[in-house]
Amino acid sequence: MTQIVQIKGMNKYFGKLHVLKDIDLSVEAGEVVVIIGASGSGKSTLIRCVNGLEEYETGALTVDQRTLTPKGGNQKELYEIRKQVGMVFQQFNLFPHLTVKRNIMLAPTKVKGTSPTDAARIADTLLNRVGIADQADKYPAQLSGGQQQRVAIARALAMEPRLMLFDEPTSALDPEMVGEVLDVMRELAREGMTMMVVTHEMGFAREVADRVIYIHEGQIVEQGTPQEVFDRPRNERTQAFLSRVLQH
Amino acid sequence: MAFQFDWQAAIDAIPFLLKGIPYTLMISFGGLAIGFVLGIFFGLLSINKRWLLRWPAVAYIEIFRGTPILVQVLFIFYGLPDIIGGPIDPLVAGTAAIALNSGAYISEVVRGGVQSIDKGQGEAGLSLGLSRTQTFWTIIWPQAFRRMIPPLGNQAIVSIKDTSLFSVIGVGELVRQGQVYIANTFTAFEVYFVVAIMYLVITLSLSLVLRAYERRGLASV
Numbered sequence: 228m229t230q231i232v233q234i235k236g237m238n239k240y241f242g243k244l245h246v247l248k249d250i251d252l253s254v255e256a257g258e259v260v261v262i263i264g265a266s267g268s269g270k271s272t273l274i275r276c277v278n279g280l281e282e283y284e285t286g287a288l289t290v291d292q293r294t295l296t297p298k299g300g301n302q303k304e305l306y307e308i309r310k311q312v313g314m315v316f317q318q319f320n321l322f323p324h325l326t327v328k329r330n331i332m333l334a335p336t337k338v339k340g341t342s343p344t345d346a347a348r349i350a351d352t353l354l355n356r357v358g359i360a361d362q363a364d365k366y367p368a369q370l371s372g373g374q375q376q377r378v379a380i381a382r383a384l385a386m387e388p389r390l391m392l393f394d395e396p397t398s399a400l401d402p403e404m405v406g407e408v409l410d411v412m413r414e415l416a417r418e419g420m421t422m423m424v425v426t427h428e429m430g431f432a433r434e435v436a437d438r439v440i441y442i443h444e445g446q447i448v449e450q451g452t453p454q455e456v457f458d459r460p461r462n463e464r465t466q467a468f469l470s471r472v473l474q475h
Numbered sequence: 476m477a478f479q480f481d482w483q484a485a486i487d488a489i490p491f492l493l494k495g496i497p498y499t500l501m502i503s504f505g506g507l508a509i510g511f512v513l514g515i516f517f518g519l520l521s522i523n524k525r526w527l528l529r530w531p532a533v534a535y536i537e538i539f540r541g542t543p544i545l546v547q548v549l550f551i552f553y554g555l556p557d558i559i560g561g562p563i564d565p566l567v568a569g570t571a572a573i574a575l576n577s578g579a580y581i582s583e584v585v586r587g588g589v590q591s592i593d594k595g596q597g598e599a600g601l602s603l604g605l606s607r608t609q610t611f612w613t614i615i616w617p618q619a620f621r622r623m624i625p626p627l628g629n630q631a632i633v634s635i636k637d638t639s640l641f642s643v644i645g646v647g648e649l650v651r652q653g654q655v656y657i658a659n660t661f662t663a664f665e666v667y668f669v670v671a672i673m674y675l676v677i678t679l680s681l682s683l684v685l686r687a688y689e690r691r692g693l694a695s696v
Contacts, residue, residue, distance in 0.1 A: 278602050310604040320599035324617050334603035337613065379599075386604060 229256040230289075231390050231421045232277060237286035239272060239445075246272050247283065248445040254390070259422045261432040261453075264442035265468060270425045273442065274392045277423065278312045279305045291389050310338060313383030317395040319375045321367035321382070327354070328363040331382045338386065346385075353381035357411050373404030377411055384415075391415065393424040429472060433457055441465045478664070485665040488656055492669055495652035499677070502566065502648065503635040506573025510634070511627075513574060514581025521586050532582065539579035545640050548572035552644040569641040569648075577634045584626045588619035628685040632678045639674070649673055 232254040239247035246269045254260050262270045275281040277290060282299040290308045295301060322330050331350035335341035341349070354360045357377040359370075367375055376396055383391060393412065397405045409431050416422060416435050426432060432439055432453060439456040441449040441464075449456055449465040457473075460466045520532035539547065552568040592615050600610030642651035653670045657663050 280598055280602060306604060306606065309602055312602070314599075314602040316595055316599065318593075318595050320593070320595035322596065322599070322614055322618075324621070333613065334605065337609050338604040382603070392602075 230254070231256050231258075231291055232423070233287075233289040234277075235287040237276065237283050237288060239269075239276060239281065239283040246445050247276070250286070250445075250447060252440070252447065254421060254423060256389075256421055257419045258437045259416045259420075259424065259435055260438050260440060261424045261426060261436035262440045262442060263426070263429070263432060263468075263472075268442045269445040270442045271394050274314075274394055274423050274425055277390075277392060278309050278314055280314075310386060311389045312392060313386060313388035313390070314392045315376070315379050315383055315394065315396045317398050319367070319372070319379045319399070321375055321379055323367050326364050326366055327359075327370070327378050330367065330378060331385045334382070334386050349385050350381070353384055354378075356384075357381045358407075371404060372400045373407045376400065376404075376408045380408075380411055380415075390421045390423070393422065393426065395425055395427065397426065397428055427472065429457070429469075441468065443468070480668075481662060481665055484660065484662040485669050488653075488660070488662065488666045488669055491656050492649060492652050492666070492673060495647055495649040496673065496677075498566070498646055498648040499635070499638050502569045502573055502638045502641065502646065503631075506570045506638075507577055507631055507634055509570070509574035510577030510581055510630075513578030514585050517578065518582035518585025519589070521582060522589060536579045536582045539575050540583070544572055544576045544637050545643070547576055548641060548644060565641070565644045565646045568644055569638060569646045572641070573634050573637060576637070577630055580630050580633075581627065584623050584630065585619075587626070588623040589615060591622055592618050624685065624689050628681065631681060635677055635681070636674060 230253050232252070234250050234252040237247055237250040238245070250273060252260075252273075262273065264270045272281055276283050276288065279295055279299065283297055285297055288295045291311045293304045293308050293311075295304060295308060299305070321327075322333070325333065328347065328350045331353060332343065332346040335346045335349060336343060351360065351363065354363055357380055359374050359377055362370055362374060362378075367378065370378065380396075396412070397408050400408065405428070409428060412422070412424070412431070413435055424432075424436075434453075436453050438450060439453050440447055441456060441460075441462070443464045449460060449462045456465065457469065460469060517532040517535050520528050521536060523529045523532075548568055551571055552563055552565060555568075556562050596614055596618065597610055600614045601607070605613070638646075638648055639650040641648055642654060645651065649670055653666045657666050660666070
């Protein structure tokens with residue numbers, strides 16, 4: 228199988244704070260990896276390193292056969308990687324001054340040089356796919372949180388990425404809108420998209436993940452299939468974390 | 476003897492005073508246009524990561540914001556000719572003073588506007604594969620500019636009024652025209668009253684235009 232992401236001995240610091248410790252992780256094509264852990268454990272930082280939104284200090288990182296060297300070196304490779312990697316943020320980060328459709332058209336036209344006509348067609352198809360074709364000409368602020376996040380997913384998909392990163396995509400949503408976003412992600416996984424998902428949605432993790440990774444204080448302390456991690460956790464910190472989050 | 480407002484004197488002064496308005500507007504808007512370019516340039520430099528680029532911008536801003544515009548225009552008009560070896564046209568000196576002075580304030584407006592945009596906006600642009608330049612000009616700048624409109628309007632009004640100081644270097648703007656007229660008629664109250672009204676007409680029109688523009692811009696956010 229092809230490896231999309233390969234991380235070897237990655238270390239990252241915020242000043243003196245050691246946030247990622249000797250991370251070794253690879254993600255294969257079509258795999259859905261869900262990363263769980265307490266706030267501040269480094270799980271978001273880890274996926275933000277994958278598309279270079281965060282720099283790391285030591286180790287090695289390869290994404291889709293391109294190498295991203297430590298300390299933000301190699302800008303050219305970084306831009307190539309970002310073209311291939313989509314990201315969905317907790318706060319959606321849609322562009323408020325552009326309509327929904329223009330949000331989606333922006334990257335294909337600016338980065339790939341797609342013609343506006345083709346980009347508009349891509350946008351229509353994607354909006355249809357995430358179930359909000361009727362909102363194309365609205366501005367983000369006119370949409371509900373769940374709709375905004377679905378637009379954000381469509382926006383990332385417009386670049387036809389090889390890998391999608393999700394950074395707590397449902398954490399900023401009202402409870403009744405979580406389902407509609409998870410549905411889109413579930414569908415994406417079913418279609419074979421390679422995904423790295425940071426989330427607190429344990430139900431989603433159990434159902435969709437091929438592999439669950441538990442991070443504690445910047446270290447991967449446990450990983451395996453959802454059954455292995457959720458039903459038979461070996462590490463006592465994983466057990467403690469799961470008993471806290473699965474209670475409610 | 477009670478003071479009586481002489482309406483006829485006020486009305487008679489209008490044609491002469493109106494001759495000053497083109498100069499007032501020319502210096503204000505000419506200076507502001509250059510000031511806007513300076514403001515974008517130095518405002519963006521002032522938030523650059525490299526201190527070597529940031530430092531000169533901060534120096535420019537502090538110097539022209541921290542000294543009176545009257546001193547600046549006197550310096551340009553009376554001081555600079557000693558160096559360049561020839562006189563400077565008062566119109567040029569006035570326009571330059573407005574440009575340099577408003578440029579310093581507009582730099583701060585630009586800095587504030589850009590820094591007010593959420594970090595996530597830039598991250599979203601970069602993660603889609605846009606370059607830093609593309610991210611800035613297509614995502615950050617349009618949003619920042621919208622937030623800059625009210626303080627920019629404020630600066631425009633301040634600068635229009637600042638041009639009244641240039642009567643000291645002999646620019647035939649509104650106040651200067653008033654002074655010349657009064658020297659012959661001794662109707663100071665009436666003339667300065669009309670001068671004040673004329674400034675108010677200019678600044679109020681600008682306020683109205685800006686409000687309309689702001690409403691239109693905000694409708695889409």
